[in-house]
Amino acid sequence: MGYTVIPVDRAREYCEKIYCLHGFTEEESKRIVDVILTADLYGIESHGIQRMIRYHNSLVRNLVDAHAAPEIVHETAVSAVIDGHRTMGQTTAVMAMNMAIAKAKEHGFGAVTVRRCNHYGIAGYYAKMAAKEDLIGFSSTNTEAIAIPTFGKKPMLGTTPLALCMPADPYDFLYDAATTVVTRGKIEIYNKRGEPLKEGWAADETGASCHDAQHVLDCITAKEGGGIFPIGGELEETGSHKGYGLGIIGELFTSILSGGHTAPHVQNGGMGDTSFGFIAIDYGMFGDKKEIRKRMSTLLQELRESEKADGKDRIYTHGEKEMESMKQKMADGIPVSDKTVEELKMIGAYVGLSYDDYFA
Secondary structure (H helix, E strand, O other): OOEEEEOHHHHHHHHHHHHHHOOOOHHHHHHHHHHHHHHHHHOOHHHOHHHHHHHHHHHHOOOOOOOOOOEEEEEOOOEEEEEOOOOOHHHHHHHHHHHHHHHHHHHOEEEEEEEEEOOOOOHHHHHHHHHOOOOEEEEEEOOOOOEOOOOOOOOOEOOOOEEEEEOOOOOOEEEEEOOEOOOHHHHHHHHHHOOOOOOOOEEOOOOOEOOOHHHHHHHHHHOOOOEEOEOOOOOHHHOHHHHHHHHHHHHHHHHHHHOOOOHHHOOHHHOOOEEEEEEEEOHHHHOOHHHHHHHHHHHHHHHHHOOOOOOOOOOOOOOHHHHHHHHHHHHHOEEEEHHHHHHHHHHHHHHOOOHHHHHO
């Protein structure tokens, strides 16, 4: 399968127009597309433009309501719970993190949860929002049941990413990872490419490791067993129980605190039924912010400069690759698979746009 490189500005214009024509406001469309393109710019293809077909299908099926408005159903000085009412995940997630940021600026800490919403893209986007305001940011989302617990064969937890961002120089520390070995989006990419899955990524309906991407996706859809292994794979000896536990922690900070559905009870592939969690912390509560940021920056630099393994010439810290990828792709464009290009053409045609008018 081949790839086409498309300019970032043209991709942004085309995708924003698609969401406007789906009924979102111009501001909402900009928010949605910024999250999507940030994933591609970071090099996270699984959560970038290739996810637009999923969003399109959910809009067509009315699992996402472009005209709905989120509702604050509980609030304190440092916390809030939002009912998403099947709004687009990115728009409500940005609102929620902005609330957490505002509370942290006033009180030192802010935590906001969301229920009954939709896929919100990369968790790191929202953690980074807080870091841009010189705060520590945390974000997580649950999903439909995709991950099997250690020693299990039925999906009971989601991929449930955990993201945390701490301001630092020259790169913020940005950790953003699923609590599973890989995400569903990664399985989808391998399926588009027609490539076998790696050993220890996912299981069939018996709980045994499976290399057939389509079969794994079919198992997840059918909910008859099979799914993705937690971080650590299928064995305790390789740390499976650690990823399993992290998945439960993510569930706590999303569905449990928001009153939303836990992963085993999420319906419609998670669309219209997903929960989020956001935290912002003013680390100035612990002392001089400049000194704290300097200590973090020093640690990260010491890690990068530490002794390399034989045959290796570089150690990265989390968030560094993403910033380098963004710089390169802003200049050169975003690589998009041929299959995703065909999906973009189809989505455009559905709302009355010609792909060639933007990318010819």
